[in-house]
Amino acid sequence: MSKRFSTISDVEIKELYTPSSLKGWEYEKDLGDPGKYPFTRGIHATLYREKPWTIRLFSGFGTACDTNKRYHLLLEKGQHGLSVAFDMPTLMGIDSDDPKAQGEVGKCGVAIDTLHDMEVLFKGIPLDQVTTSMTMNGPAIVLLAMYLAVAEKQGVSFSLVGGTIQNDILKEYIAQKEWIYPPRPSMRIIQDMLVYGTKHLPKWNTISISGYHIREAGSTAAQELAFTLADGLGYVQAGIDAGLNVDDFAPRLSFFFNAHSDFFEEIAKYRAARRMWARFMKERFKAQNPRSWILRFHTQTAGCSLTAQQPYNNIVRTAIQALAGVLGGTQSLHTNSMDETLALPTEQAATIALRTQQVIAEETGVMNTVDPLGGSYFVESLTHEMEKQALEMIEKIDKMGGIVVAIEKGFPQKEIARASYHYQQQLERQEKVIVGVNKYVEKDERPIETLYIDEKCEKKQISDLKKVKKERNAKEVERALAKLKKGAEGTDNLVPLVLDAVRAYATIGEICSSLKNVFGGYTEQSVF
Amino acid sequence: MFLVGTRSNRYFNMKTHTRPLRLLVSKAGLDGHDRGIKVVARALRDAGFEVIYTGLHQTPQMIVSAALQEDVDGICVSILSGAHLALIKDIQILLKKNKISKIPVILGGVVPEEDFPKLKKLGVKKIFTSGASLQEIVSYFQTLKPQG
Numbered sequence: 128m129s130k131r132f133s134t135i136s137d138v139e140i141k142e143l144y145t146p147s148s149l150k151g152w153e154y155e156k157d158l159g160d161p162g163k164y165p166f167t168r169g170i171h172a173t174l175y176r177e178k179p180w181t182i183r184l185f186s187g188f189g190t191a192c193d194t195n196k197r198y199h200l201l202l203e204k205g206q207h208g209l210s211v212a213f214d215m216p217t218l219m220g221i222d223s224d225d226p227k228a229q230g231e232v233g234k235c236g237v238a239i240d241t242l243h244d245m246e247v248l249f250k251g252i253p254l255d256q257v258t259t260s261m262t263m264n265g266p267a268i269v270l271l272a273m274y275l276a277v278a279e280k281q282g283v284s285f286s287l288v289g290g291t292i293q294n295d296i297l298k299e300y301i302a303q304k305e306w307i308y309p310p311r312p313s314m315r316i317i318q319d320m321l322v323y324g325t326k327h328l329p330k331w332n333t334i335s336i337s338g339y340h341i342r343e344a345g346s347t348a349a350q351e352l353a354f355t356l357a358d359g360l361g362y363v364q365a366g367i368d369a370g371l372n373v374d375d376f377a378p379r380l381s382f383f384f385n386a387h388s389d390f391f392e393e394i395a396k397y398r399a400a401r402r403m404w405a406r407f408m409k410e411r412f413k414a415q416n417p418r419s420w421i422l423r424f425h426t427q428t429a430g431c432s433l434t435a436q437q438p439y440n441n442i443v444r445t446a447i448q449a450l451a452g453v454l455g456g457t458q459s460l461h462t463n464s465m466d467e468t469l470a471l472p473t474e475q476a477a478t479i480a481l482r483t484q485q486v487i488a489e490e491t492g493v494m495n496t497v498d499p500l501g502g503s504y505f506v507e508s509l510t511h512e513m514e515k516q517a518l519e520m521i522e523k524i525d526k527m528g529g530i531v532v533a534i535e536k537g538f539p540q541k542e543i544a545r546a547s548y549h550y551q552q553q554l555e556r557q558e559k560v561i562v563g564v565n566k567y568v569e570k571d572e573r574p575i576e577t578l579y580i581d582e583k584c585e586k587k588q589i590s591d592l593k594k595v596k597k598e599r600n601a602k603e604v605e606r607a608l609a610k611l612k613k614g615a616e617g618t619d620n621l622v623p624l625v626l627d628a629v630r631a632y633a634t635i636g637e638i639c640s641s642l643k644n645v646f647g648g649y650t651e652q653s654v655f
Numbered sequence: 656m657f658l659v660g661t662r663s664n665r666y667f668n669m670k671t672h673t674r675p676l677r678l679l680v681s682k683a684g685l686d687g688h689d690r691g692i693k694v695v696a697r698a699l700r701d702a703g704f705e706v707i708y709t710g711l712h713q714t715p716q717m718i719v720s721a722a723l724q725e726d727v728d729g730i731c732v733s734i735l736s737g738a739h740l741a742l743i744k745d746i747q748i749l750l751k752k753n754k755i756s757k758i759p760v761i762l763g764g765v766v767p768e769e770d771f772p773k774l775k776k777l778g779v780k781k782i783f784t785s786g787a788s789l790q791e792i793v794s795y796f797q798t799l800k801p802q803g
Binding site for chain 1: 684685686687688689690692693694696697698700706708709710711714736737738739740741742745765767768769784785786788789790
């Protein structure tokens with residue numbers, strides 16, 4: 128039997144692709160020029176010639192003060208925008224002094240309890256001049272409100288505040304598992320944020336619909352594409368159901384994809400994503416504004432592809448993955464640091480990750496022309512294959528009654544678990560190779576230096592929180608939280624209510640538990 | 656409330672054990688990274704172990720109560736968030752308090768090597784970090800002895 132060749136997602140690949148591989152394929156219909164429907168070749172006519180992608184490194188650790196220093200350093204070294212990594216308690220909407228937060232404070236991101244921490248985090252960083260991305264989902268409404276309150280204190284109008292809040296709760300149930308409330312009330316909060324953002328935040332991306340975590344959880348490339356777009360369809364429907372006109376909010380939706388190691392499969396995935404989204408928006412939702420049709424996306428190289436073994440190899444993996452993102456036409460890019468399977472990145476490792484992007488942008492010449500791979504028999508065939516597989520899955524989800532129902536049934540969760548187990552078995556059989564792990568293994572490796580967050584951080588954070596609680600007006604906090612609870616019971620938009628609570632220095636835990644009292648919590652039916 | 660998975664025991668080595676080992680497989684703390692633990696849980700089940708998976712966001716108290724209720728032969732804890740020292744310490748204290756500290760605790764996840772001695776001292780029997788193969792993990796569990 129001849130050897131079978133397949134991508135990392137196990138899509139079979141032929142020896143050679145020729146014009147006959149693209150039967151029935153039409154340039155205008157399937158590709159179009161860059162900047163033209165269906166945007167397969169990219170969302171801008173000139174792409175990186177006019178404006179290079181935004182170099183945006185995800186960063187955050189310890190206290191707000193520690194992270195603020197790292198942000199100033201990254202901006203000095205030529206990074207364009209900020210991207211905040213929060214610690215686990217903040218991501219789950221609990222305070223640093225909560226017993227469940229023990230041992231987690233500041234460990235895998237920065238700890239934020241009140242507006243005070245956000246003020247320190249952005250000290251000396253004018254929010255009308257830097258755009259910020261916040262990876263925040265369950266309590267997204269709280270962190271957005273805190274960011275706006277910091278802008279207010281800096282005298283920056285909300286209309287000038289630019290950036291992105293991830294706010295993609297559906298993929299939390301599917302993959303990342305950081306939720307607070309059940310899916311349906313979570314969707315109501317997102318509706319409120321869409322409505323508020325559409326009215327008051329013209330430069331803010333209200334949701335970053337994320338495939339990244341779906342991929343990290345073990346999905347294939349086509350599953351990443353399918354579930355992400357299915358989530359996107361769910362949010363667009365939610366916006367319409369909230370009474371918005373699709374063209375008023377769709378242009379502020381953005382996407383976030385993974386860049387894994389299978390170079391061409393990833394490029395095909397991004398190109399298929401743009402084409403599929405354009406068609407969905409135009410055909411299914413009848414959007415008229417071309418800006419509603421375009422899929423803008425951020426890319427992060429695949430954390431799950433990095434190895435603790437021979438960690439320097441991770442620099443090479445990241446560079447290749449980043450190049451795939453660029454050739455796929457990404458709008459912004461995060462490159463992982465080589466030490467991220469071990470700990471949060473050291474300053475040196477983060478600098479190499481930043482330099483990797485600068486080398487790609489300024490030494491390789493890949494920015495000279497738009498979509499250099501367009502028209503390749505192979506890339507176009509693979510783009511078509513990604514689209515075909517993803518459409519089949521989206522059709523299944525549609526038949527179930529949409530993505531919320533599919534999630535409640537555990538459909539994406541089961542599919543991902545199955546794919547990740549399949550890949551692991553391929554690794555065990557050495558059908559797929561990870562250098563340094565299941566092939567070319569070295570004994571007696573010397574460990575590299577890593578960043579260590581000690582327990583002092585937790586103590587400092589808790590004592591700061593105590594101080595804020597003592598100094599704030601307790602009555603004002605109580606009043607704001609009571610109003611918020613009432614709003615949650617009714618149908619008022621929750622954003623202004625959370626903003627008031629934040630301004631009074633209510634903690635993230637207080638705000639989220641007020642909402643949880645109304646909305647309830649969530650436990651998933653685990654499958655393996 | 657827990658998901659129990661067993662497969663046919665024909666893979667199980669009947670020479671060394673009279674019954675399949677019961678393993679509690681858990682995600683401790685706030686961390687939601689469950690890709691690894693699910694793969695491990697399935698591999699252990701396929702190898703003939705009786706696997707009880709707690710699901711996500713378990714406190715030390717919840718893990719130890721489950722271990723007691725389910726009468727398990729081993730406790731697997733997966734932590735990728737960096738909170739392993741605090742969580743393992745609490746788990747061990749509770750195991751001792753409930754007089755079941757003999758049950759081996761096996762840790763998996765993102766654990767820096769400099770924490771290994773501290774964790775061993777706290778009573779962790781074995782640590783698997785990223786890159787460990789399923790074969791390696793399953794073989795280790797096959798050396799465990801049934802409790803009681």
